Amino acid sequence: MLLKHLNKGDTIGIVSPASPIEKEVVLKNIQVFKNLG
Incomplete structure (x- = not known):
């Protein structure tokens, strides 16, 4: 799940x-x- 967000370049809320x-x-x-990037 985290990698998905990273690939999108979105801000991650842990x-x-x-x-x-x-x-x-x-x-x-x-x-x-x-x-x-």
């Missing part, structure tokens, strides 16, 4: 991350996608 670490990873991935 409703309930499994853990703070996972949230950090997702945020880093968003930054990478922004750099690529």
Whole structure:
């Protein structure tokens, strides 16, 4: 689901991350996608 939103380039609202670490990873991935785009 997260990847779908990332591919669309939409803003992601993380409703309930499994853990703070996972949230950090997702945020880093968003930054990478922004750099690529």
